[in-house]
Amino acid sequence: MFEWFVSNLATIVILMVLVLVVAAIVFRMIKDHKxxxxxxxxxxxxxxxxxxxxxxxxxx
Numbered sequence: 001m002f003e004w005f006v007s008n009l010a011t012i013v014i015l016m017v018l019v020l021v022v023a024a025i026v027f028r029m030i031k032d033h034k035x036x037x038x039x040x041x042x043x044x045x046x047x048x049x050x051x052x053x054x055x056x057x058x059x060x
Contacts, residue, residue, distance in 0.1 A: 005012070
C-alpha cells in the first residue's frame, strides 16, 4: 500500500489541488449567487433570461 502511495504521489497531489480549485470556484459562485451577483458579467437589460435569474429580487 505504501509503495502504491509513493509511486502515485504526484498524481494524488495534482488531484488534490484540482479538487481544491474546483471547490473554491463552486464556493465563490454560490457566494456570489447569494449576494445577487451574476456570473455572466454583462448587464441584464438585453438578456433574455433576466426575468428568470433575478426572479427573487423582482418579486420583493
